[in-house]
Amino acid sequence: MGHAASHQFSTTPAQVMAACDVVRRFCAGAHADPEATHVLTLCVEELGANIVNHAFAGSPSGIFRVQLSEDAGVLQLVLSDSGPAFNPLDLPPPDLDGELEDREVGGLGVHLVRSLADTVTWARVGEENRVTVRVRRSLASTPGPNPQVKEGSPS
Amino acid sequence: MSLDINVTYAPDPQDTATIALVGSLDTETSDQLSHAILPVMDRVRTLVLDLERLHFLSSAGIRVISIARKRMREKSGAVLVVNMQPQIAKVFEIIKALPGMTVFTSVKDLDEYLTRLQEKYRLQ
Numbered sequence: 001m002g003h004a005a006s007h008q009f010s011t012t013p014a015q016v017m018a019a020c021d022v023v024r025r026f027c028a029g030a031h032a033d034p035e036a037t038h039v040l041t042l043c044v045e046e047l048g049a050n051i052v053n054h055a056f057a058g059s060p061s062g063i064f065r066v067q068l069s070e071d072a073g074v075l076q077l078v079l080s081d082s083g084p085a086f087n088p089l090d091l092p093p094p095d096l097d098g099e100l101e102d103r104e105v106g107g108l109g110v111h112l113v114r115s116l117a118d119t120v121t122w123a124r125v126g127e128e129n130r131v132t133v134r135v136r137r138s139l140a141s142t143p144g145p146n147p148q149v150k151e152g153s154p155s
Numbered sequence: 156m157s158l159d160i161n162v163t164y165a166p167d168p169q170d171t172a173t174i175a176l177v178g179s180l181d182t183e184t185s186d187q188l189s190h191a192i193l194p195v196m197d198r199v200r201t202l203v204l205d206l207e208r209l210h211f212l213s214s215a216g217i218r219v220i221s222i223a224r225k226r227m228r229e230k231s232g233a234v235l236v237v238n239m240q241p242q243i244a245k246v247f248e249i250i251k252a253l254p255g256m257t258v259f260t261s262v263k264d265l266d267e268y269l270t271r272l273q274e275k276y277r278l279q
Contacts, residue, residue: 013181013182013183014183016181016182016183017156017179017181017182017183020156020181020211021156034242035242038211038242041211042211042213042246045181045182045211045213046213046214048182049181049182049213049214049215052182053182094250096250096251097251098255099224099255100217100220100221100224100250100252100255100256101221101222101224101225101228102225103221105218105221108214108217108218108250109213109214109215111249111250112213112214112246112249112250115249116249
């Protein structure tokens with residue numbers, strides 16, 4: 001196991017962006033390339049914003065945790081929150097037809113995460129939602145698989 | 156990261172404004188752009204988004220751009236995009252927004268387009 005870090009944030013947009021800064025610093029320490037850094041940062045932004053806006057409905061009183069680790073060239077991000085059981089991977093695919101402004105709103109963030117990360121999984125662990133994202137440390141070199149794995153079920 | 160929003164109204168054509176976004180358009184800063192863009196859209200027919208120094212874009216920012224495009228289209232105007240960074244282009248590409256967008260890779264190409272657009276408006 002290489003680098004590892006764990007951080008806790010309150011459920012506000014500003015704290016989501018603070019989590020992004022933590023991810024960027026972690027990626028720099030893990031020698032991730034710019035593409036991988038961008039992907040992991042975008043994942044924590046989108047998933048964190050989902051927690052803030054949906055799990056806690058804009059209330060700043062909630063908490064979410066970000067755990068980061070690196071092993072064998074793969075970066076792992078785990079986002080945990082104590083909101084109601086909700087698997088973002090169960091969201092229907094967004095409307096991607098036609099002009100951007102004519103589409104149904106919603107689902108773009110999770111779509112970005114699913115498209116960019118190598119794997120995304122969700123689990124309900126105790127009273128927590130736990131989303132795990134894995135991204136190779138070097139994305140510039142080779143294209144990789146993008147399997148969508150779901151784990152667990154709401155308790 | 157924060158977001159700086161620099162608005163420039165072109166002397167000619169007078170119905171064009173450029174909004175240069177610097178930094179990060181995200182869940183924290185998207186409201187900032189929502190508020191700043193409204194009075195600009197009321198004044199012009201062509202809105203240029205200069206993304207040369209925009210380093211981060213998430214779905215929250217995409218929503219603001221989408222709303223701007225809708226509002227400008229309703230007044231027979233347009234939103235043009237110039238100088239998109241590769242990581243920003245990638246985000247638009249994944250959500251399949253690029254085919255419907257007018258994107259310029261340089262200010263020179265944009266200026267030539269605006270000149271032609273102005274000619275078209277004069278003839279109307």
